[in-house]
Amino acid sequence: MRVLITGKGGQVADALLRLKPVSADVHALGRKELDVGDGKAIAHAVDALKPDVIVNAAAYTAVDRAESEPDLARRVNGEGPGHLAEAARRHGARLLHISTDFVFDGKAKEPYRPDAATAPLGAYGQSKLEGERRALEASTGGALVLRTAWVYAAKGHNFVRTMLRLMGERGSVKVVKDQMGSPTWATSVAEVLWAATADPGLHGIHHWTDAGTASWYDFAVAIAAEARILGLLQREVQVLPITTAEYPTLARRPAYSVLDHRSTEEALHLRAAPWRDNLKKMLMELKDA
DSSP: OEEEEESTTSHHHHHHHHTOOTTOEEEEEOTTTOOTTOHHHHHHHHHHHOOSEEEEOOOOOOTTGGGTOHHHHIIIIIIHHHHHHHHHHHHTOEEEEEEEGGGSOSOOSSOBOTTSOOOOOSHHHHHHHHHHHHHHHHTTTOOEEEEEOSEEOSSSSOHHHHHHHHHHHOSEEEEESSOEEOOEEHHHHHHHHHHHHTOTTOOEEEEOOOBSOEEHHHHHHHHHHHHHHHTSSSSOOEEEEEOGGGSOOSSOOOSBOOBOOHHHHHHHTOOOOBHHHHHHHHHHHHHHO
């Protein structure tokens, strides 16, 4: 199986490379090597590599900046998946595309099912929703769209690493308590994507996160506690809860974006690990590094 992974250098792409099956012939391309918003570049790369599977882990992820750069976000997140799906269809390849909880408005009271109505609040979510639609339309429904949320890893720019830096510099941090979701280790997402490559009949929209629900405040409290145990923090840090109104951002965030991933568990015969268990594993990885 020959696999093309876009977004090399990103959290999920790096996890995919680390977990690649021995039998897979993997080619990973980063932004400098492949601009996913360039249809001609995509066509050339796919013509040259002739992959059996394309995993699109490339994305414009600057949620707030997207409000002032909507065209760039749309080019990468919206148009890119369509280019990849078209190239995949021409070569008889499968496209696995990663999307986000930001396609929802956060007004739900229970986890969002894959078929739940979408209503993104900002430019980032709108661009990701457009990417889903283009990927499915260009592949005539054959693509797999995997929505995930609150992704973090031992490297890269993410909430865990930001919290560890701030906690190392300060005696206290303020964190939003009224946005709920499911922290998800990039390794967990990569495991599901590799499992999906072995199931050619799996297509359409699916959800995957680690198990359980937390606020950003809950997540930060857990980071502080586990990092202190492992010696990643040398002192106790006070985590103070605040409201979204007290921490205004350019882009609106969904207040509740928990994803229902039961159908994915059933389809792939997997069980999502509790988010705090995976946080511990990631922090151990960070400590060992």
